[in-house]
Amino acid sequence: MVDVTNDDIGESIRLKLWEMMLKLRLVEKKAYDLFLQNLIKGTSHLALGQEAIAGAFGVALQEGDYTFCTYRGHAHTLARGSSIEGVLGELMGRQCGLMKGKGGSMHLTDVQKGVMGSYAIIGAHLTIANGTALASKYNKTKEVSVCFFGDGTTNIGAFHEALNMAKIWDLPIVFVCENNLYMEYTAISEVTAVEHPAADRASAYSLDKIIVDGNDADEMFRTAQTAIKKARDGYGPSLIEAKTYRHSGHSRADPGKYRPDEEVKDWLENRDPIKNYRQKLIDFNIDEKTISEIENKIQQEVEDATEVSKNSPIPEIKEIYTDVWADGGYKWHN
Amino acid sequence: MAQLTYRESVSLAIAQAMRKDPKVFFIGEDVGAAGGVFKATVGLLDEFGKERVMDAPISEQAILGAAMGAAMTGLRPIAEIMFSDFLAVCWDIIANQIAKTRYMSDGQINIPLVIRTANGGGSKFGAQHSQSLENWSMMIPGLKVVAPSCSSDVLGLMDASVKDPDPVIFYEHKSLYSSKEELEDTNLSIPLGQANILHEGVDITVIGLALMAQRSKKAAEILKEKHNIKVKVIDLRTLVPLDLQTIKRSINETGLAMTVEENPRLCGWGAEISSLITEQCFSNLKGPVTRITTPHVPLPSADILEDNTIPSVDLIVNEVIKKVKGE
Numbered sequence: 001m002v003d004v005t006n007d008d009i010g011e012s013i014r015l016k017l018w019e020m021m022l023k024l025r026l027v028e029k030k031a032y033d034l035f036l037q038n039l040i041k042g043t044s045h046l047a048l049g050q051e052a053i054a055g056a057f058g059v060a061l062q063e064g065d066y067t068f069c070t071y072r073g074h075a076h077t078l079a080r081g082s083s084i085e086g087v088l089g090e091l092m093g094r095q096c097g098l099m100k101g102k103g104g105s106m107h108l109t110d111v112q113k114g115v116m117g118s119y120a121i122i123g124a125h126l127t128i129a130n131g132t133a134l135a136s137k138y139n140k141t142k143e144v145s146v147c148f149f150g151d152g153t154t155n156i157g158a159f160h161e162a163l164n165m166a167k168i169w170d171l172p173i174v175f176v177c178e179n180n181l182y183m184e185y186t187a188i189s190e191v192t193a194v195e196h197p198a199a200d201r202a203s204a205y206s207l208d209k210i211i212v213d214g215n216d217a218d219e220m221f222r223t224a225q226t227a228i229k230k231a232r233d234g235y236g237p238s239l240i241e242a243k244t245y246r247h248s249g250h251s252r253a254d255p256g257k258y259r260p261d262e263e264v265k266d267w268l269e270n271r272d273p274i275k276n277y278r279q280k281l282i283d284f285n286i287d288e289k290t291i292s293e294i295e296n297k298i299q300q301e302v303e304d305a306t307e308v309s310k311n312s313p314i315p316e317i318k319e320i321y322t323d324v325w326a327d328g329g330y331k332w333h334n
Numbered sequence: 335m336a337q338l339t340y341r342e343s344v345s346l347a348i349a350q351a352m353r354k355d356p357k358v359f360f361i362g363e364d365v366g367a368a369g370g371v372f373k374a375t376v377g378l379l380d381e382f383g384k385e386r387v388m389d390a391p392i393s394e395q396a397i398l399g400a401a402m403g404a405a406m407t408g409l410r411p412i413a414e415i416m417f418s419d420f421l422a423v424c425w426d427i428i429a430n431q432i433a434k435t436r437y438m439s440d441g442q443i444n445i446p447l448v449i450r451t452a453n454g455g456g457s458k459f460g461a462q463h464s465q466s467l468e469n470w471s472m473m474i475p476g477l478k479v480v481a482p483s484c485s486s487d488v489l490g491l492m493d494a495s496v497k498d499p500d501p502v503i504f505y506e507h508k509s510l511y512s513s514k515e516e517l518e519d520t521n522l523s524i525p526l527g528q529a530n531i532l533h534e535g536v537d538i539t540v541i542g543l544a545l546m547a548q549r550s551k552k553a554a555e556i557l558k559e560k561h562n563i564k565v566k567v568i569d570l571r572t573l574v575p576l577d578l579q580t581i582k583r584s585i586n587e588t589g590l591a592m593t594v595e596e597n598p599r600l601c602g603w604g605a606e607i608s609s610l611i612t613e614q615c616f617s618n619l620k621g622p623v624t625r626i627t628t629p630h631v632p633l634p635s636a637d638i639l640e641d642n643t644i645p646s647v648d649l650i651v652n653e654v655i656k657k658v659k660g661e
Contacts, residue, residue, distance in 0.1 A: 066407075099440035109439040116406060117435060117443070121426050127396045128431060131403015138359065138385065138409065145403075158426075161396035168391070323441035324475050326499035332475075333576035333610075334527060 004284055009218055011286060013059065015294065017217045018281060020055040021274050022298045024075040027084055030302050031074060031091055035252055039310065040091045044105045045072040049215075049247035052273035053178050054079040056220035057146055060228055066116050066132040066145040068125040071106035073118035076148055082110040084305035089312050096312035100319060123158030125149070126175065130162055133171035133231075144231040145173045152183030154197040163205040163239065170236035174227040177241045178214060184250045185258050198241040207239045214242025215273040218280070245271065338520065341511040343485035344374040344450070346520055347492035348412060352382055355410060358496055361388040361397055362414025362450075371416055372452055372511055394424035398449065402432050405447040410496055418453040418467045418505060425470075432501045433476030448495045448502045453481070454545055454596055455644050456509030461632035464508075464640070466596035468543065469603045471503045472573045478526060479573040481505040481544040485515035487571055490524030498526060507544040527575030535564030537658050538590040541581060541607060543570050546594040546645060553650035561651075563658050573603050578610060585611055589620035590657055594645055599627040624657055626650065 028048050034040045047054065054069075058079025061067070069076035074087055082098060090097030091105050098110050106120040116132060119125035129147035136143045153159050154177060166173050177198035181188060194200035199209045212223045220242060227238035245267040249256035256264070281291055324330040338346070352358045360378060362370075366389040369376035379387045390397045394415055401413040415421055421428060428449070435443050455464035471477045478500055482488045488506070495502040532547060533554035542550040547569035554565035566584050570577065585591050591611050593604030608623040626645045634640055655661075 099438060099442070102440045103438040107438045109435075109442055111439070111442045116403075117439065119431070121430050124395070124399065124426055124431050127399020127427065128403040128406075129399075130396065131400040131405070132407055133403070134400050135404045135407040135409050138404070139407075158395045158399070161391075161393035162399065164391060165393060165396040165400060169388075324437050326436070326444050326446075328441065330475070332574050333578040 007284065009221060011284070013221065014218070014281065014284065015286070015290070016059045017055055017221060018277060018291070019294050019298060020058050020079060021051040021217060021277060022295060023084070023301070024051040024055055024078055025274055026298055026302045027078055027087060028074060030088065030306055032248070034088070034092065034306070040105070041093065042104055044091065044252045045250065046248050047072050047075040047246065049267065049272065050178055050180060050244045051075060052217040052220045052277070053176065053214045053242045053244060054148065056217055057176065057224045060221055060224040061114070061144070061146065064114060064143050066114050066129070066143055067148070068116050068129040068145070069118050069148040070125070070150060071118055071120040072150065073108050074105070077108040077110060077115050077118065080110065080113040080115050082108070082113050082115055084302060085308040085312070086110065088305055089309040092309050093314060094309055094312035095315055096309055101315040102319065102323070122153050123149070123156035126153070126162035127158050129173055130166050130171055133166065133173040134169065136172050137169070142232055143172070144228050146176060146228070147173065148176045148178060150183070151177060151179040151181070151188040151197045153177070154201060155192060163207065166237040167205045167207060172231035172234070173237045174231055175237065175239045177239070178244055179241055180244050180246045182246070182250070182259065185254065196241055198239055202239045205239070207237065210238065210240045212240060212242050214244035215271050215276070217273060217277050336517055336520070337514050338485045338517050339511065340485050340488055340506070340513045341372060341374045343488040344506060345376055345378060347489045348375065348378060349381060350489070350521065351412070351492060351496040352386060355496070357408065358410045358412065359386040359388065360412045360414070361390050361401060363390055363392055363397070363416050365389060365414050370414070372508065374506070374511065375414070394420055395427050398424045398427040398432065401447050401449070402427060402445055405445045406443050410446050412448045412450060412496065415449060415451040417463050418451040419462050419465050421451065421467060421470065428471070428477070428503070429474050433474045436500070437476060444499050445501045446499045448492070448504050450504045450506060452508050453505040454507040454509060455633050455640060456545065458635050458637060458640055460635040464633045468505055468573055469597055469601060472603055472606070473601070476501065477574065478502040479505070480526060480571065481507070481573070482571060483507070483510065483544050483547040483569050484513065486517055486522055487524060487530070489520055490522035491526070491571060493523040494526050502526070505544065509545050510548070513548070524571070526572045527577050528571065529577035529580040530569045530571055531566065532569045533565060533567035535566040536588055537564045538592060538654055539566045539568060539581070539584040539588045540592045540594060540650070540654065541568045541570060541604070542594040543573070543603070544596070546596050549645065549647050550594050550650055552647045553654065556647070556651050557654055561655060563654060565654060581607065581611065582615055585615040586618045589618055591619070592624040592626065592653065592657060594650055595625065595627045596644055597627060598630045599625065600630055602627050621657070621660070624653060626653055
């Protein structure tokens with residue numbers, strides 16, 4: 001039973017977290033459905049089950065802050081306020097997509113919302129996120145950069161290069177490792193020298209060891225707020241390891257059969273961030289009607305955006321030849 | 335009137351860019367306090383301070399990642415990769431991230447950055463510190479490729495590269511660092527994509543880049559003086575964008591073409607030039623395009639081995655004579 005007398009988060013934030021997580025969940029489910037209908041091609045990496053992490057940061061961040069995420073980035077993009085049709089449209093390769101079909105599922109980008117890209121080569125974006133943070137320091141402005149990545153990233157060189165650089169220059173950045181226990185198909189514990197793949201490396205870069213339950217939206221929100229404030233106030237980088245679990249496989253092609261049935265069952269039934277948060281709202285005396293109204297609203301938004309995306313035209317073929325260069329074209333000789 | 339080495343022109347070019355635009359900063363390994371391993375960045379730290387001249391750890395991915403991220407916000411970083419061979423260590427950041435992000439984002443993001451790097455052989459450093467790698471970056475859509483052959487071109491092309499809204503890989507040739515040029519004015523700007531005629535002639539067109547352009551010029555002087563062969567030497571200066579029109583005009587006059595490359599033969603930049611000439615100037619050609627390259631080997635270290643691997647002035651002279659005489 002939760003302690004409702006000492007509520008540091010409050011109803012307003014809590015309802016924002018609820019709405020945010022629901023949106024991330026329902027859009028991902030819709031993406032899955034659209035795959036089954038063959039309306040989305042290519043690949044897709046769903047973040048079902050990991051909504052509390054992107055959701056909490058989405059609520060905690062300010063306009064103008066920068067976020068970087070991985071190819072599993074639909075949720076992180078939506079969490080910054082990007083439109084649902086922008087995301088689903090991109091997955092479907094339609095003109096209403098965030099990049100009009102030029103990038104696809106793994107590269108969602110929405111600079112207006114601070115979504116500085118989704119990166120599909122493990123580790124690269126940690127180094128790039130340092131760059132936006134460096135720019136804030138150089139310009140003496142107050143944006144914070146946040147970089148999300150998976151547990152598998154902790155074993156690639158760029159992770160270590162980026163953490164060292166962020167620390168030596170005290171950059172305003174928050175690194176968020178979403179440890180969902182599996183790199184792709186292999187358990188992270190089988191291929192990593194330490195128990196906590198991110199947090200146990202923190203001391204090598206003079207960073208605090210921070211481990212958080214990534215499926216508890218309240219705890220995630222508190223942790224996000226603290227790290228963001230630290231960065232914004234000029235006290236440098238943080239590395240957060242959030243424990244979580246993906247409900248589906250690594251990608252569209254993966255049924256996730258390498259995971260023990262008991263483990264999957266436990267995480268889905270007992271540790272689902274959304275199921276548990278709904279109960280928490282009730283514990284905090286938020287009435288059922290308020291909760292279900294939000295559910296209905298989001299459900300309707302997702303359905304409407306799906307229709308917009310389905311009806312959006314496919315890109316024109318001439319788009320192939322645009323935007324290699326800043327002049328809008330692709331010519332390389334006179 | 336000042337006599338300026340290629341090395342001095344690098345630091346002056348960076349300094350001039352930083353004086354003109356507060357958005358320009360410089361990052362690399364041993365570039366500040368040490369002034370660079372080739373002493374091509376001496377004095378920058380003193381003039382601009384640590385905030386704009388940043389000594390980075392040996393972390394090539396982190397250096398270029400940071401430069402890219404900063405460029406995404408509108409800053410104009412100049413990043414140094416000490417030897418072009420080390421581009422291989424951070425090739426993901428260059429080829430996958432810096433080159434493709436503008437396109438993948440449907441033009442939402444510009445990446446105005448310059449990656450400077452010491453390129454090429456002649457120093458007997460062996461196979462991992464001597465390569466000529468312009469063709470690596472030439473084949474990636476989204477990268478501009480610059481390789482100056484003299485002090486004035488360093489100044490003029492650096493000015494244009496820093497102002498360019500797209501990413502530029504700026505290859506400085508190690509064997510040219512001590513070369514000198516008399517300059518009346520150092521405040522130069524040379525548009526990217528404009529080749530330079532280093533020597534006039536009507537018998538054959540020789541196309542080179544960086545050190546090979548300078549060696550081709552020397553060969554042309556010898557050929558004129560001793561063999562009465564008039565060679566037109568084109569210094570491409572930039573591979574992307576490429577000044578194809580200057581190449582075509584010259585081939586249509588001379589009817590003979592030769593490229594001189596410092597890289598191994600397979601997929602060197604001369605292969606693309608040769609293909610373009612064949613496609614677009616075929617009816618005016620008197621014979622096939624000749625490519626001079628290094629053999630398809632890693633670069634060896636010992637004096638005699640390296641000297642006989644990289645195309646020399648003598649080799650260019652001999653190949654031109656054979657070509658013009660139709661041998």
